[in-house]
Amino acid sequence: MQSSSVLFPVALVSAEFRGDLSEDVYRLKPGNSPDPSVELALTRLGRVGHEAHRGVPVILIPGSFSNRRFWYSPKGIGLGPHLARAGFDVWIAEMRGHGLSPRNRGYRHNTVRDYVRYDLPAIGAFVFEQNPQPAHWLGHSLGGITLAGALGGGYLDEAQMASVALFGSQISRIYWPLKLPPVEWGGRLLLKRFALVSGSRLRRGPEDEPIGLVLESLRWHGLFGRFGDEQRDWWAGLCTVRVPVMAVAAAGDRQDPAWACRKLLEQFGSAIREYVCLGKQQGFSSDFGHVEMLVSKQAQAEVWPLVERWLRDGSPVPCQAATGELEIPS
Template sequence: MQSSSDLFPVALMSAELRGDLTEDVYRLKPGNSPDASVELVLTRLGRFGQEDERGVPVILVHGSFSNRRFWYSPKGLGLGPYLTRAGFDVWIVEMRGHGLSPRNQHYRRNRVADYARYDLPAIAAFVREQCGQVPHWLGHSLGGTTLAAALGGHYLGNGDAASVALFGSQISRNYWPLKVPPVEWSGRLLLKRFEVLSGSWLKRGPEDEPIGLALESMRWHGLFGRFGDAERDWWAGLADVRVPVLAVAAAGDLQDPVWACRKLVEQVPEENRHFLRLARDAGFSDDFGHIEMLVSKVAEREVWPLVAHWLGHQSLPVAVQGAEVVTL
C-alpha cells in the first residue's frame, strides 16, 4: 500500500468528480489494534473548483447496518453533500467491514470497544494531518454511541474533537430479560453460533454487523453490566469530557427514545452539554423517527440547518422555526 500519510499506510483509492462535488476515497491501515488486518475507508467530499478553500473538517459516523450512503447518496444528496456545499470539509467514515471497508481477519469479534479505542483515534489523527485542524464529529445511532464510548474512555479528547453531536444515541433502554442470568447465558450461547447479524434478513439495513457487537451489548445490559470495557468505565468517564456535546433525540424514535438519549448527554458536564428534541410540540412539523431525523425532506428543511449552525458555533439558536433547544 502506497502512503499519502506520514502516520501509517494510506492509499488514495479513487478521486472522482460527482456533479458539483469532488469525491476522494482513502483506505487507511493504522496497524494500531491487535488485529493488524484492519483497514478503514474514508470518503472526503469537496466543492469542485474550490478544493483549496476547504472549511472546518467534519467527520460523519454511520450507525449499525449502514454505510456511507446514509450521509451521501449516489445522486449527491444527503447531509454530507449539504454540509460540503455549506463550506465544511466533510469526511465520511465506513467502519470495519461496512461499505468499502473490507472485513478484517477477526471480523466476528469486532466491538464498540475496538472502534472507540483504535479506529476513531486513527481517523482523527489522519484528518488532522490532512486538514491542519481539529475535526468536529457527528454520529448517528451506533455511530454516536461509539463516539460516546471514545469520549468516556478518553480515547478522543480536545486534540481530537472540536465538538461531538450524537443523533438518536443511547445505552440506557432496559432489556429486562437480560437481567436474568440464565436468559443472558442462553442468549450468549445462541448468538455465538453465528458470525454476523444480517441487516437484510432483519430488515434493518444494507450491511451486516459482527456478532461481537451483539455480545458486547448483552454485557452492557446484563445484571451487573456497565457501559465500558474491562479496563475503563466509559459512563463514568463522560463526566470528564471537556468538548461541547450535542444530543439530538426524536419524539417518534421507538428504538432510541428521548429520555434515554437525554440520560446519556446528562453524563457530560453541564457547561459542555446541549440537548435538542425533535417533535411537533417543540415547533417542528413532525415527530421524527430514528432514520427520518437525518434522512428525509423534512430533516433537510428543519434539521440540517441546525446541524450547520451547531458546527459553526458549537451552540444552537434558542428558536429556529420554533424549535425548542435545551441546555441542560
C-alpha cells in the same frame, strides 16, 4: 490532496467528480490493533473549484447496519453533501467490515470496543494530519454511542475536537429480560453459533453486523453490565469530557427514546451541552423517527440547517421550544 501519511500506510483508492462535488476515497491501514488486517475507508467530500480552500473538518460516523450512504446518497443528497456545499471539509468514516472497508480476518469478533480503542483514534489522527484544525464529530445511533465511548474512555484527543453531535444515541434503555442471568447466558450461547447478524434479512439496513458486537451489547445490558471495556468505565469517564456536545433525539423514535438520549447528554461534563427533540410539541412539522431525523425531505428542510447552525455558532436552536425541559424517568 495527500494520498500518503507519516502515521501509517494510506492509499487514495479513487478520486472522482460527482457533479459539483469532489469525492476522494482513502483506505487507511493503521496497524494499531491486535488484528493487523484491519483497513478503514474514509471518504472526503469537497466542492469542485474550491480545492485550495480547506474548511473546518467534519467527521461523520454511521450507525449500525449502515455505511457512508446514510450521509451521502449516490445522487449527491444527504447531510454530508449539504455540509460540503456549505464550505465544510467533510469526511465520512466506515468502520471495519462496513461499506468500502473490507472485512478483517477477525470480523466476527469485532466490537464497539475495537472501534473506540483503535479505529476512531486512527481516523481522527489522519484527518487532523490532512487538515490541522479541530474537527466536529457527528454520529448517528451506534455511531454516536461509539463516539461517546471513545470520549469517555479517553481515546480521542479533545484538543483536536471542536464539538460532538449525537443523533438518536443512548445506552440507558433497560431490557429487563437481560437482567436475568439465565436469559443472558442462554442468548449468548445461542448467538455464538453465528458469525453475523444480517441487516437486509432483518430489514434494518444494507450492512451486516458482526456477532461480537451483539454479544458486547448483551454484556452492557446484563445484570452487572456497564458501558465500558475491561480497562475503563466509559460512562463514568464522560463526566470528565469538556468538548461541546449536542444531543438530538426524535419524538417518534421507538428504538432510542428521547429521555434516554437526554440522559446520555447529561452525563457529559461539558460546559456547553445542547439538547434538541424533533417533535411537534417542540415546534417541528412532525414527530421524527430514528432514521427520518437525518434522512428525509423534512430533515433536509428542518434538521440540516439546525446542524449547520451548531457547527458554525455552537447553537442549534431554531426556536426556544426545541430545547425545552424533558423529564427523565429514574
